[in-house]
Amino acid sequence: MSTLWRHEVDDWLRRALPGRCAFCLAACEPGSPWCGDCHAALPWNRMACPTCAEPLPATLLATMAPRPCGHCLRRPPAFQRARVPLRYEDEVAGLMQRFKFNASPRAGTLLLALLEEGLAGVASPQALIAVPLHPRRARERGFDQGRWLAERLAARLEVPLIMARRRKDTPSQRGLDRGGRRGNLRRAFDVAAPLPPRVALLDDVMTTGATLDALARACRRAGAEEIEAWAIARTSLGHG
Numbered sequence: 001m002s003t004l005w006r007h008e009v010d011d012w013l014r015r016a017l018p019g020r021c022a023f024c025l026a027a028c029e030p031g032s033p034w035c036g037d038c039h040a041a042l043p044w045n046r047m048a049c050p051t052c053a054e055p056l057p058a059t060l061l062a063t064m065a066p067r068p069c070g071h072c073l074r075r076p077p078a079f080q081r082a083r084v085p086l087r088y089e090d091e092v093a094g095l096m097q098r099f100k101f102n103a104s105p106r107a108g109t110l111l112l113a114l115l116e117e118g119l120a121g122v123a124s125p126q127a128l129i130a131v132p133l134h135p136r137r138a139r140e141r142g143f144d145q146g147r148w149l150a151e152r153l154a155a156r157l158e159v160p161l162i163m164a165r166r167r168k169d170t171p172s173q174r175g176l177d178r179g180g181r182r183g184n185l186r187r188a189f190d191v192a193a194p195l196p197p198r199v200a201l202l203d204d205v206m207t208t209g210a211t212l213d214a215l216a217r218a219c220r221r222a223g224a225e226e227i228e229a230w231a232i233a234r235t236s237l238g239h240g
């Protein structure tokens, strides 16, 4: 964990709104970007499938440690583990919208700080691999939020960032079910070989995991052996 980076974020947030919670604007502890109540109220994804980070139904939680979900048992993804600290709900969905569609660096910085908190204590990979933006969406929006995040996280972890390439202009994933997404993405990515054995993939929002699964397959072809999938927030659209 780089304290240098941490200070950079904290300084940035303090300059943005000194002494105020980023969510409710109440006064908060010096140096903290948010107040304790807002931090506690965020939609944390603590009880989730350890393999794909799918939020688990609350009824399962009281008596057992999280176990792989049915999808992962039937058809394990090409990555061994997903780490996605938040659910795509409430304040987190709002921040993500501002980050993606308004290119708000303040929202991006908050999301990155939350991701950093979720990754505390996790061993650094030997390289970070970012999901490339869909070329058509890059033209429409002009802001590559995935790259923005990945560059900052790679610098913080002091690991090389490797940008994957899209092999073809895959149609949008929106509206496709799990099987459709997988088929749509088969061999969608290329990663320059050779990769080191331990890598982490980074996306902003993880939906069914099909994109990260396809990227993990490309990383395997390029020599990676231990692959983690990281994202800031997880939807639970994969249920059902």
Ligand SMILES: [Zn+2]
Pocket (backbone or CB within 6 Å): 021, 022, 023, 024, 025, 026, 034, 035, 036, 037, 038, 039
């Ligand atoms: Zn607050």
Ligand SMILES: [Zn+2]
Pocket (backbone or CB within 6 Å): 049, 050, 051, 052, 053, 054, 068, 069, 070, 071, 072, 073
């Ligand atoms: Zn799972």
